[in-house]
Amino acid sequence: MLTPTAVEKVDKIAEQMRLTRSEVLERLIRTECLDLDLLSKISGNISEQKNSR
Template sequence: MPKDNRVSPGSWGESKQRTNIMLTPTAIEKVDAVAEAMGLTRSEVIERLIRTPCLDLKVLQEIQGDGDE
C-alpha cells in the first residue's frame, strides 16, 4: 500500500502546505529564539504570528523597513 504523503489537519483544522520564504539572518534568529523558548517549530511561530492582528494592513504600514521585498 503506498504511503500517504499528505499532511493531516493539525491544530488549525487545515493541512499545511510547504512554502519557501526569505528572511534576514536577524529575523531568523528572532523566530528561532521564540520557537526554542516555546518549544515550537519555526513554522508554528510564523503561523501563530500570521493569525494574530499583527497581520493587519494598517499595522504593517506603520512598520518601517528598508523597502526590500
C-alpha cells in the same frame, strides 16, 4: 525568505516555546499584527529603525 536577524529571533522564540519555526510563524500570521494599516505604519528600512533609537 527571512533575514538572518529574523531567523534568529523566530528560532529563539521557537526554542523557548518548544515549537518549530513554522509553528511560530503560523501563530504570528494569525495575530492582529498582520494588518495592512499596522504594517503600513512600520518602516520597511531596518537601518532607519536602528538609527532612530
